[in-house]
Amino acid sequence: MNEELKFIIDSTKELMQNSIVHLEKEFRNIRAGKANPSMLGSVSVDYYGAKTALSQVANVGTMDAHTITVQPWEKNMLQEIEKAIMIANLGFNPMNNGEMIIINVPALTEERRKELSKHAKAEAEVAKVSIRNDRREAMNEIKKTDASEDMKSNAEVDIQKLTDKFSADVDSLYKVKDEEIMKV
Known part of the structure; x- marks a missing residue:
């Protein structure tokens, strides 16, 4: 040829x-009802003036099938991460307990x-x-x-x-x- x-x-x-x-x-x-860290893959956090992927400033994991946890490497980033999750408009309501952010993924x-x-x-x-x-x-x-x-x-x-x-x-x-x- x-x-x-x-x-x-x-x-x-x-x-x-x-x-x-x-x-x-x-x-x-596109979430299918089960909690998955990749659901927060599109979240960008303002990290000292630079837009940074959430996975670069925190550990993102799952506690169980309906709970995502976000453990920031720096405690002062908690509010910034929480704000970024809300801005991402994923339909999640993050809760901050002072140590980490907990997100309950509701059943569909x-x-x-x-x-x-x-x-x-x-x-x-x-x-x-x-x-x-x-x-x-x-x-x-x-x-x-x-x-x-x-x-x-x-x-x-x-x-x-x-x-x-x-x-x-x-x-x-x-x-x-x-x-x-x-x-x-």
């Missing part, structure tokens, strides 16, 4: 893989589960659109090459196979996440 076509296929595969990685990251941010209502499922479906659809855009870009690049028509045709078939594979991956990731969300 032509080097140029091989490069187009490889770079398209990498772009599509990045869409899957992004989707997995988004799914980790049926209505909230359906809402989260819709959100997961929307994220999956965004990933699929991204994959299809990558396919379109690759097809346009293939048409611009000076390879033979047969080689171009074979490359287009390869790109379509990649698209189908990654779209199926998105569907299976969504199915797993949806089951996780809807499980009581």
Whole structure:
């Protein structure tokens, strides 16, 4: 196969893989009722004037299935961390006991589960659109090459196979996440 076509296929595969990685990251941010330290992954704390990830200024762990604990390395950071969790708008109500911050993760209502499922479906659809855009870009690049028509045709078939594979991956990731969300 032509080097140029091989490069187009490889770079398209990498772009599509990045869409899957992004989707997995988004799914980790959608809570499914069980406490998980990654739920606070998007929280940034004002640490002496610099926005810093929460995990860089405190230990984040779980006490049990419904409780997240945040133990700051510096006691004077308690209020700042508490404020950052509230600003992150994750729907949590942090409690400060003077030593650490305790967050009770409420059980999900049926209505909230359906809402989260819709959100997961929307994220999956965004990933699929991204994959299809990558396919379109690759097809346009293939048409611009000076390879033979047969080689171009074979490359287009390869790109379509990649698209189908990654779209199926998105569907299976969504199915797993949806089951996780809807499980009581």
